[in-house]
Amino acid sequence: MDLVGPLPRRRATALFAAGLLAAALLPATAARAADTAPASLITSPGYSGTAEAVGPGLTLLTYTNPEDDRIVQVLRADPDLAPLTVESTTGAGGALAETTTQMLDSTTSVVSRRPHAGVNGGFWTVQRGNLAFMGVSVQEGVIQSASCAVPSRAEAVLIQHGRPYISQFTTHLTVSAPGADPVALDGVNRHPGWMPGCAQGTGATADRSAGGGIFTDASEIVAFTPQFKAPTPASDGDPRFTEDDDPGAEAVVGADGEVLSLNPDGRGGTAVPAGGRVLQGTGTGADWLRAHAVPGTVLTLQERLRDERFGDDIPLDASVDVVNGHYPLVRDARYAYTGTNVKVDPRTAIAVDGPGRTLFVTVTGRTGRDGVTLDGLAAILLDLGAVDALNLDGGGSTTLVVEQTVRNRPSDATGERAVADSVYIGYGGYGLYATP
Known part of the structure; x- marks a missing residue:
């Protein structure tokens, strides 16, 4: 040769x-x-x-x-x-x-x-004009997409201090309000209700009627980060999924966790504030937002990234990127x-x-x-x-x-x-x- x-x-x-x-x-x-x-x-x-x-x-x-x-x-x-x-x-x-x-x-x-x-x-797909990752994504220590829920589908490369490391990484995301138990954030920067490629969150099920590789969940809370750089999506994002028809609820959260506003009867068209989040809920997720995301309330969002290969957490700081x-x-x-x-x-x-x-x-x-x-x-x-x-x-x-x-x-x-x-x-x- x-x-x-x-x-x-x-x-x-x-x-x-x-x-x-x-x-x-x-x-x-x-x-x-x-x-x-x-x-x-x-x-x-x-x-x-x-x-x-x-x-x-x-x-x-x-x-x-x-x-x-x-x-x-x-x-x-x-x-x-x-x-x-x-x-x-x-x-x-x-x-x-x-x-x-x-x-x-x-x-x-x-x-x-x-x-x-x-x-x-x-891997990624397009949801009504906006891209969504088909698995975990982290940019400068901020989770931009949740991992596949099944560790065997959570393969990714973690890049830190200029070196790559390949393993299986799962995300563990919650939001809590004073006096209330934490609840799961099912996804990040995607339409609530359906997800392509792999199940995310805790309640997703495969929807074979919509074709292979599609999972749906009628009750979710999904977070949007400033890196989404687009107005949040409205309901009825895809006619194949009745789970996405729910108008749900939407809360705007500032960089300090304070709820700035709450739309209890709909979602979409909202810009994410710098350093903050927008939370969209459907089904019981919308009910949680209506009950706990009252303007002036301080919510606590927690993010963990777990290396399934060795069973420990990766501290999230600006040095961490992950590509699925x-x-x-x-x-x-x-x-x-x-x-x-x-x-x-x-x-x-x-x-x-x-x-x-x-x-x-x-x-x-x-x-x-x-x-x-x-x-x-x-x-x-x-x-x-x-x-x-x-x-x-x-x-x-x-x-x-x-x-x-x-x-x-x-x-x-x-x-x-x-x-x-x-x-x-x-x-x-x-x-x-x-x-x-």
Whole structure:
């Protein structure tokens, strides 16, 4: 396998460091000999790889086969070689999707400090014009979407102090009023009544009449944060769901927890105050708001983020971001995919390898829509030396941006798709203490 292909002479010095990575790029067949992963695409006959130094500590690996339209691209970031930091962003749009390129550009007005590279992030959908995450989302320590209620569906990547960590994270959200027991907040920044992708909260049930992957709950309290950046939704958001027909009730809560106003007979069209929340209730959730969210009352909102892998809570502060995924692909350097999805599609994954490097991996077609199965993606990640890896949103969302340029071919006919969030490699990191 030709790991270093023809490249401009001016990059020869930088590629010396890339050459030192060659051992890490070789197939990890022995490491997965006892696993059930299929053969890896990048080690199949006809495939070869090249390594391109795209910046300090950054190497772009590209695997192609002249007889196959698929292309595997791997952005490897090594924080030991340069001050690099992993971050995530939802961009400036809030409830509106943006392209990964737009999100990365909006992280700073200083062009020279824009992120080196990024990929599209977690799973999401559109609810009557506004996006909603299909799982947990945390931005700068504030929960922007509740997790799937079932821990086995709560896979995500936590990003803290510039490093990613992949596990299962569940959110635990409550609101309480003086003299009343706490009640659950079922969701964040989505329509009350129904949720796509996975059940959230405590009372959701699958609604098969509305199609696969839809869950409904007639009694909920849902919170909206300032990052929603849109008026709160009104009832009857979708004619398929009678649970959403309930006009419910809506309370506006200030940054100090004080209830600023209460609409006992309806909801929607309200701006979230800076630092505050808007609470929407339906069914018994609306009854609770009518009884306890009286203007002038101080409500207490509590948020917890739990790491199900180790059974402890993650303190929520401004250093914490979380991006949801679905299906762990590699765990502890072992094949970990347990799903039944055999669809061939463009794919995006994030991974960490043994030395602590971060990998962004995309598999797309060079001239048309193409990709791999999820177990095929897991096999690629194992051969790249991944210790932990998570599948992110794919299909038309799959996008790899390097130095403000989209490096893969998005499968949508219109080009790069607008998405809900992105993960990126930016400037930063931690230096080492100088020794005398």
